[in-house]
Every structure is written in structure tokens, then in C-alpha cells.
Amino acid sequence: MDKEKVIKGRGAQLRVHNRFDALKYETRDDFLEYCRLEGDEAEDNKTQYIRVYPKTIVNKVDSPDIGMMYSMNPYQGCEHGCIYCYARNTHEYWGYGAGLDFERRILVKEDAARLLEKKIKHRNWKAYPIVLSGNTDCYQPAEKKFELTRECLKVFLKYRHPVGMITKNALITRDLDILSALAADNLIxxxxxxxxxSERTRRILEPRTATIKRRFETVKALSERGIPVNVMIAPVIPSINSHEILPLAKKAAExxxxxxxxxxxRLNGAIGQIFTDWIKKTMPDRADKVLHQIEDCHGGQLNDSRFGIRTRGEGKIADQIHGLFHLAKQKYFKDKxxxxxxxxxxxxxxxxxxxxF
Incomplete structure (x- = not known):
């Protein structure tokens, strides 16, 4: 890895144009040379937290590929910086880019808990599981500062409302008290x-996430308290982690x-450009191989928007992944x-x- 070309602690290595913007941001060579001579950085790599106040927080999910009907996201953008993240494209709707902006401009919905309470108290609302982090991780680093997710969990517990959560951060163990109470009523x-x-793979693929060791420890801590845990081996990327399906499943079962x-x-929208730039900088020896194998899973393209196929893939490589996963379930999770x-x-x-009464 060429350390001079890699932005430390970030997944994306470039800013990309927002397709909805008329103006395009460019970093010119003469400006970079001026910064070098002056001893300045061309841009600030610090994370910015931006408070926003939407009118609603619970979203209906219409996609037939996603096993949820409702989701909510206390934060938009995600400092975890996972290079493959499908949520990157949604940052464009907020006026930002899907690359570095997604990781450095975090929108904080301070009224999340109040909006959630208003929604589930409405007389016409019928309980159905609401998933936290359908888009961006509710336990990303911002949560340690703002605690919006914890406040939302208190609302779910108060009203005995079912909730699902998706995360890759060990910070979730901070809320074991509330999660255990929800689990006692089969609500979580x-x-x-x-x-x-591989920690090396984790560091470059998901730079600001919890370590692999801490994530498995989190699975164990939750499971021991009777909180049901599903391990998402996702996404499977050919020639990066596709060979790890069986050992990952074994460890998850343990x-x-x-x-x-x-x-x-799948690399839809701007993610194709971001991922391609990233892999050529971080894994130049296998970049073309990985990109071609991803294309093989999606009809010859990085971009795949076909319902029913886009998250599963097709073709020989996808079939191999499905076969390994079927074997893993039969071997380690049969009848579970x-x-x-x-x-x-x-x-x-x-x-x-x-x-x-």
C-alpha cells in the first residue's frame, strides 16, 4: 500500500461529484503544489457533525430485497467509512458527495427519539418491527457523543415496541441493560x-469500525444475555473475503x-468509482481480478439494480458463494x-x- 496516496482512517480516497449539483468540486495540481510549499493540508480530514431537524424519522421500505418494512436512521453519513457501503449514494440527497463527504459530514437528527415516540403513539400506527440502521450505522462513533440510539431504545422499551438493529460497532454493549429488557419480552x-x-482486511475495508475480535466478543456478550444475534457476512467480495465464509460461520456459531x-x-451509482479508486490504491496487485469477478456476479457490470438479483448475484462465482453459504448453514446453523x-x-x-382493562 502506498501510504503517501492513502488518506489514513478513511475508506474513500477521493471526493466525488454529487450528481444533483450544478457545480463540480475539483482539486487542481497548482493548488496542491501551493499547499505543499506553504506546509498546509489541501483539506481538513476531520469529521464534522451537522445537526438537522427532519419532520419524520421512520421510513417505509419498499424494496423486495430487504427483509424489513420500516427503518429509521438517527444519523446520515457514517464515519465507519466502509468502502462498499450502499448508503453512500443516499448522501447525495442531503447535498453532499458519496465519497469522503459521506464519512466526514455526519448529519445528526437530534429529535430522533421524540419523532419516534410521536410515530408509534399515533392512533393509526400498528406495531411492526422498526429497524435501526437500515441505512447508516446507529452505533457509529457519533453515537458515543450524542446517544441518540440509546434514547430511541428507551422509547421502544417504554412502549413495548419491537425493534431490529444492524451494526458493526461494539458500542452496542453499552446498552445491554435496555437490550436485555427488550429481549425479555421478545422485542429485539x-x-x-x-x-x-483478517484485521488487515478489516482496517482497509472498514477503517473506523470495531476490531474483528471485539465484534465476536459482542456477539458472545449479547447471546449470553438471551439477545438473539444474526451475523451478517456481508458483503461477500470475490477474492477479498469470499474464501472466509466457512471459518466466519464457524466462529459465529462458537x-x-x-x-x-x-x-x-454490488457497486451502484457513485460507489463503483469510489471502490475502483480505492482498490487500485490499496490492493493494486489484485484490483483488476476483483473488479472483473464482481462484474461476473452482475451481468458484466459493477452496477446492478435488478430486484431479486442485485444482492444475491448470478453466474459461476455467485453460485460458488451460494454453495459455500449453504454448506456453512447446514454445518453450523442447522435447525437454528x-x-x-x-x-x-x-x-x-x-x-x-x-x-x-
Missing amino acids: GINISITSL MGASSIAFTVV GMPKLDISLHEAFKNGQMKL
């Missing part, structure tokens, strides 16, 4: 994303996970799975206390 399901057993799941990587969450309790607690 956790998805922990673990994409590799740590007490209830189930495993996976997706095949995540419980169906209870949607019956919420109505009695809708007014903030249990109805007696």
Missing part, C-alpha cells in the same frame, strides 16, 4: 456485520449466534434461526402505561 433482534477474520446471512457486493418478534404488546402500552 440484533444483526452484527462481520466481513472478515460465539453463540442464532443465525447467519450474506449478500454479494432468529425468533419472530412480538408485535402484540405495543397496543396495551401505547399511552405510555399498560392498559388494565
Whole structure:
């Protein structure tokens, strides 16, 4: 890896143009040379937290490929910096880029808990699991400062409302008290994303996430308290982590996970450009091989928007991934799975206390 060309602590290595913007940002060579002579940095690599105040927080999910009906995201943008993240494209709707902006401009929805409470107290609302982090990680570094996710969990517990969570951060163990209380009523399901057993791979693929060791420890800590955990081996990237499916599944089972799941990587929108630039800088020896194998999974393109295929892939390489995953489930998770969450309790607690009659 050429350290002079890599921005430390970031996944994306460039800013990319927002397709909705009329103006385009460019870093010219003469400006870079001026900064070098002056001893200045061309741009600030620090994370900025920007407070925003949307009118609603719960979103209906229409995609048939995603196993959720409702999601909510206390934060937009994600400092974890996972290079493959599908959520990068959504940052363009907020006026930012999908590259470095996605990792350095974090939008903080300070009213998240209040908006959630308003939604699930509405007389027409019928309980159905709401998933935290359908788009960006609710336990990313910003959560340590703002604690919006913890406040939302308190709302779910108060109204006995089912909730799902997706994260790759060990910070979730901070909230074991609330999570355990939710689990006692079968109101919580956790998805922990673990994409590799290699710390080197983790550092360049997901630079600001919890270590692999801490993530497995998190799976164990949750499972030991009766909190069901699904390990997401996602995304599977050919020639980067595709060979790790079986050992990852074995380790997940040993740590007490209830189930495993996976997706095949896809590089839609601006992510194709961002990923291609990244892999040529971080893995130049296998960049072309990886890119061609990803294309093989998606009809010859990095971009794949076909429902039913885009997250599963097709072709020989995708078939091999599916075969390995089927074997992993049969070997380590046969007759196991995540419980169906209870949607019956919420109505009695809708007014903030249990109805007696």
C-alpha cells in the first residue's frame, strides 16, 4: 500500500461529484503544489457533525430485497467509512458527495427519539418491527457523543415496541441493560456485520469500525444475555473475503449466534468509482481480478439494480458463494434461526402505561 496516496482512517480516497449539483468540486495540481510549499493540508480530514431537524424519522421500505418494512436512521453519513457501503449514494440527497463527504459530514437528527415516540403513539400506527440502521450505522462513533440510539431504545422499551438493529460497532454493549429488557419480552433482534477474520482486511475495508475480535466478543456478550444475534457476512467480495465464509460461520456459531446471512457486493451509482479508486490504491496487485469477478456476479457490470438479483448475484462465482453459504448453514446453523418478534404488546402500552382493562 502506498501510504503517501492513502488518506489514513478513511475508506474513500477521493471526493466525488454529487450528481444533483450544478457545480463540480475539483482539486487542481497548482493548488496542491501551493499547499505543499506553504506546509498546509489541501483539506481538513476531520469529521464534522451537522445537526438537522427532519419532520419524520421512520421510513417505509419498499424494496423486495430487504427483509424489513420500516427503518429509521438517527444519523446520515457514517464515519465507519466502509468502502462498499450502499448508503453512500443516499448522501447525495442531503447535498453532499458519496465519497469522503459521506464519512466526514455526519448529519445528526437530534429529535430522533421524540419523532419516534410521536410515530408509534399515533392512533393509526400498528406495531411492526422498526429497524435501526437500515441505512447508516446507529452505533457509529457519533453515537458515543450524542446517544441518540440509546434514547430511541428507551422509547421502544417504554412502549413495548419491537425493534431490529444492524451494526458493526461494539458500542452496542453499552446498552445491554435496555437490550436485555427488550429481549425479555421478545422485542429485539440484533444483526452484527462481520466481513472478515483478517484485521488487515478489516482496517482497509472498514477503517473506523470495531476490531474483528471485539465484534465476536459482542456477539458472545449479547447471546449470553438471551439477545438473539444474526451475523451478517456481508458483503461477500470475490477474492477479498469470499474464501472466509466457512471459518466466519464457524466462529459465529462458537460465539453463540442464532443465525447467519450474506449478500454479494454490488457497486451502484457513485460507489463503483469510489471502490475502483480505492482498490487500485490499496490492493493494486489484485484490483483488476476483483473488479472483473464482481462484474461476473452482475451481468458484466459493477452496477446492478435488478430486484431479486442485485444482492444475491448470478453466474459461476455467485453460485460458488451460494454453495459455500449453504454448506456453512447446514454445518453450523442447522435447525437454528432468529425468533419472530412480538408485535402484540405495543397496543396495551401505547399511552405510555399498560392498559388494565
